[in-house]
Amino acid sequence: MKLKNDPVKFLIVDDKEENLVALEALLRRDGLQILRARSGDEALELLLVHDVALALLDVHMPDMDGFALAELMRGAQRSRHVPIIFVTAAPQEQHREFRGYDAGAVDFLFKPVDPRILRHKTETFYQLQRQKLQLEETLHLAETLMAAVGHDLKTPLNAVMLGAELILADPTSESNRRTAERLKSSSRRMQRMIDDLFDLARARLAGGIPIAPAAADLVKVARRSIAELEAATPALSITLVEQGSATGEWDADRLYQVTSNLLANAARHGATGRPITVKLAGTDDAVTLSVHNEGVIADDVREHLFDPFRSSARTTRARDEGLGLGLYIVQQIVLAHGGTLEVDSDEETGTTFRVSLPRRPAPGAS
């Protein structure tokens, strides 16, 4: 792991020791490590082990000149995008054909090197690398934080939930019972938020939500979500319509997250007390799940509907509202299955979320 105070590294290549010494003296500053190479071969070796922010290459060198070295650098994955400054005595050399311009920044410096111009040309690369190192550290911190949230917070939370269950099994008074119910539902909500944050971290930092496809029936998955929502909110009216078979090779637990999130949204954000319809329609090679409710999605929400956190206006959020991660996670799970997610929302027809899943994941899909 790179630390914020890791040095930024510049590589300087010149066959003459005195030139290296002079260049190093001009570049020296806190937080910068200078790697020196006396030949192209030495430079390539250093590039194999160091993450270099900038390479200053002397053009005139025996064996391998600066342009040849640059071309080899551009040909290797590791050094392909390293910015290069050619140091040359002859301005006309700038016109020599060099085929690596597209891969990364290229600039020229003329001897004798003017310290101010040198500083000016190298400063941006120094700052960019600093920022990159800081970002890497922040990312690592975020990963560590999420692992802590995922694992360490769950244990005490489980204890709270268990305590609430125990009180509920034998409440000593009506007010005790109500308190325990509140404890239970608050802990459930907290657990769901932790799970969602963990999924967000996985989707963002690990390159996608992992799925484990196996034979599954979307009807069963949808029924489970409906039953759970109805148990929590008995006043809801939810209808399930089935057309054709809804079986396929999917990750049933992940699809349960999809149906539960879409249904919870319909119940929470749809028109209060109005019916919700879930439809499952199977064709030869795909199954479509749609969840419909009355009520419309506001235009400003619509714009960022699938963006994490941004979808629910945080400033105006009511106390019991979610993090705004639900639809982002739904979309990630659907994409991991090679499916599509669409939404229609208008005043007259209400809001419909439509998930279409191929019965089998495409070859090569995760």
Ligand SMILES: Nc1ncnc2c1ncn2[C@@H]1O[C@H](COP(=O)(O)OP(=O)(O)OP(=O)(O)O)[C@@H](O)[C@H]1O
């Ligand atoms: N079925 C729906 N009908 C109307 N509005 C909806 C519907 N589904 C989502 N929305 C709107 O889209 C926003 C984003 O939904 P999303 O599920 O991503 O977040 P959330 O429900 O606010 O929080 P979380 O799902 O993390 O608990 C909601 O806050 C709501 O404004």
Ligand SMILES: [Mg+2]
């Ligand atoms: Mg939601």
